[in-house]
Amino acid sequence: MKLLIKNGHVIDPENKIDSEYDILISDDKIISVSKRINIKKNIKIIDAKGFIVIPGIIDIHTHLREPGHEEEETIYSGTRAALAGGITSVFCMANTHPVIDNQTAVEFILLKAKNEGVVNIFPVGAVTKGQEGKELAEIGELKKAGVIAISDDGNPIMNSLIARRAFEYAKMFNLVVISHCEDLNLSKDGVMNEGYISTLLGLKGIPKESEEIMVSRDIILAKLTKGLLHITHVSTMNSVELIRRAKKEGINITCDTCPHYFTLTNEEVRNFNTNTKVNPPLRTKQDVEAIIEGLRDGTIDCISSDHAPHTEEEKNKEYNLAPFGIIGLETLLPLTITQLVKKNKISLLNVVSKITSNPAKIFNLSKRGSLKIGNIADITIVDINKTKKITDFVSKSKNSPFIGMELSGFPVYTIVSGKCKKL
């Protein structure tokens, strides 16, 4: 089966393409990218006039909740939410129940993904057994089973010795360690950013320093071990600055942030809306600006969703009792377009690299993240002028602080391995 995408504005950061091209797909591969392709017979044609055509979006940080919390999300529902959001590949974090800390668990995810998933799933394995931060998991076995990276996301490794060993050991498998930076002693019992608003609301604060201290530690350990460090969901101005300096120094480090950290501030918490409860917490205007600058100047490599679904029952309660996390698969693209491109903060070419080529490069995803001939046909077609109010979701959960917001830039087709879904 052949598929031809005609007249679209192709943006492919890896190959520095930013103009009108046609793309020809045969089965699951891109076989031609050229100014004008004219085939009329035995072919499905998509007229992409007025749309942008980009490599399929890669979301390197999601929680699909299966196994363990299927009431919140499953591989079935989560991959459909991704598809609806224009995302063709998702990394799923290891903090399921049980934890993805062994070969069997990885195989379960991959089997489920094959049978029920509609986008590519790349499981992230745990760094330590049970994500308890005490003993290393069998990282070699995890790699063999097919993990894309390792992370104790949600349960940061407090013991610096264990963290050091993880960076050192993972190096031989060329595995990136994804680090959720949080000093758990400093952030203890905190539920929102520490600041004037937390004082007013009488909610326990999480100081920015709880993130920054661990960003510093991980940078220092990355320097020591020459391991591969990726810091996820960066949320503060000083974290961005620490990473900027480390990169200048030549330390092997990459990072990502999430749309909520360049869109919202802790002001949103004022009415105790638990859909604003997320970890790291929403910070201040100053941090939002620094995050945007970090994205613009290349300090921040990727944008991830940190899609963290929770049921209405879990979320609609006292702020202290509600779990951390907000969903993001379906708002990742429109928030990126609306907040960064439409407001003229960052060029389209630059933001597209944060969700396509950069993640592919950092995590060695071969044949994805760009529209090179011979690559797998993962493609997202976007109408950047389509404007819509966020009201409902494909995801099983609805815990989004963006409900009611009017956003621009929605996907119109998501193509996964040559299979096209019209949205």
Add this chain to the structure above:
Amino acid sequence: MKLKSKDLLGLQYLTKEEIQLILDTAISFKELFTRSIKKVPTLRGKTVVLLFYENSTRTRTSFELAAKRLSADTVNINVSTSSVQKGESLIDTGKTLEAMKADFIIIRHSMSGAPHVLARNISSHVINAGDGVHEHPTQGLLDMFTIREKKGTIKGLKIAIIGDILHSRVARSNIWGLTKLGAEIVVCGPPTLIPYEIEKTGVKVCYKVEDALKDADVINILRVQFERQQENMFPSVREYSLLYGMDKEKIKLAKKDVIILHPGPMNRGIEITSEISDSVNSVINEQVTNGVAIRMAVLYLLAGVH
């Protein structure tokens, strides 16, 4: 003039005029207490539910008396023997009470924002009787009523709030209300018990009690909250008491006619000595009397909001 919201969740949400309206309304209710029959039929047929998730003597009794003196029917829910123990959520408990046609739900909860969650989900009037370390609006109002009664006005007074500001909802409600009415507030305690950027509310911060007391018209002494004290916020009660405990010597720095408030319950000998709490400057018992009048005013005024 009427209140704007169906609920009383905090003094930060009220205007200066609304606060004054409540204080003025309480005056006539207080006059009632001098009569032999202390009851009026104003809220006859209305139901007031007291839903207390935390321990309380004075606030709970005060609200119950206020409701009864307005002829409302009151129901006390003992959380330790209720469905809450079976895992019922706050919203479900609230909806159950709403279905029983409770006109008012008065809630005390250990978590900040709990009354907001309730108020958003049910149509009954919700009154915050203290939520976490967020607000305790009726305590703030009764403190203001007491100060105004004694000093004639609040504007321009120098008011020192001493102690554990970090864990104090009373301090926060005092700050909101008193600054709106033009008082000059100094909060004082060890740096570990001063909340982040509290000076943005318009108060002064100092750590030495002597600085805070200088020329004070009013001293509001907060209770040391042992139950929230797991985190080593100060080295010992002994050291705290030496530094901040209010005694005869320290009080000399304040104005001669200074009045001493304490929201209770007191830890005698820790944050306040008995000679101070029982002195002529102390208005601690009057605060309790005024509390009933303030709560009657709040119930009465909220009943007029639909």
